[in-house]
Structures are given as structure tokens and as C-alpha cells.
């Protein structure tokens with residue numbers, strides 16, 4: 535119904551504006567091509583790069599665009615990707631705040647992350663002693 539009247543809104547209620555980014559890219563992020571690309575990238579980059587900078591080995595959970603695609607960043611160019619965990623991704627987007635990572639409880643690393651940590655010379659400081 536293109537000619538349906540807009541629902542009346544009392545003048546003291548501020549007009550709701552949709553968030554700029556919330557819906558805009560969801561088609562892209564839900565697309566088969568992106569999922570496949572992100573999965574393949576995470577297989578190659580299984581740990582969070584931000585955590586690694588701090589000596590923490592944490593599994594990557596999302597593929598982030600370094601230059602946001604809303605700002606013209608390349609969608610499918612791996613040089614524009616970084617593998618992040620949820621808390622780093624959230625602190626990048628400013629949702630959870632930068633301090634959220636400090637509150638993250640480090641759980642025992644899965645075996646494959648231990649392997650990666652060892653290869654990169656990162657001490658297994660978060661692993662409980664199994665002796």
C-alpha cells in the first residue's frame with residue numbers, strides 16, 4: 535500500500551531513525567559468498583590478531599574488514615581482512631568498550647591453539663598445569 539497514511543506520532547515523541555549500519559550490510563554478511571570467504575580466511579587465520587598482539591591466544595570468531603566496507607573497503611580482498619574474537623571485534627566497533635577484553639576469563643586453550651602458540655613462540659601461560 536504505497537498510499538497508506540503514515541501512523542500518527544505525538545509531536546513530543548522523537549522520530550525514530552534506523553541505525554545507519556545495522557541493516558545495510560546484513561545482506562552482504564549473510565551472503566553465501568561472504569560466509570565461504572570468511573570461513574576460508576578463518577581456517578588460515580584461526581587466532582585473533584588483536585589478542586595475539588598482547589600475547590593472548592584466542593580463537594578467531596569473526597572476520598573483520600580493516601577498512602569498513604561502508605567506507606569503501608574491499609569486501610573480498612584478504613588484505614582488508616583481520617581475524618578477530620568477539621570481544622576485540624566489539625571493542626573495535628565501540629559497542630562493548632575497550633575494557634571488555636580485560637574482563638574476559640581465559641579458558642583452557644583447545645589443542646590446536648596450543649600448537650599455534652607454540653609455533654609462534656608464545657608461552658602457554660593461560661593453560662592450567664596438567665602434571
Ligand SMILES: [Zn+2]
Nearest residue numbers: 582585619622
Ligand atoms: Zn581478540
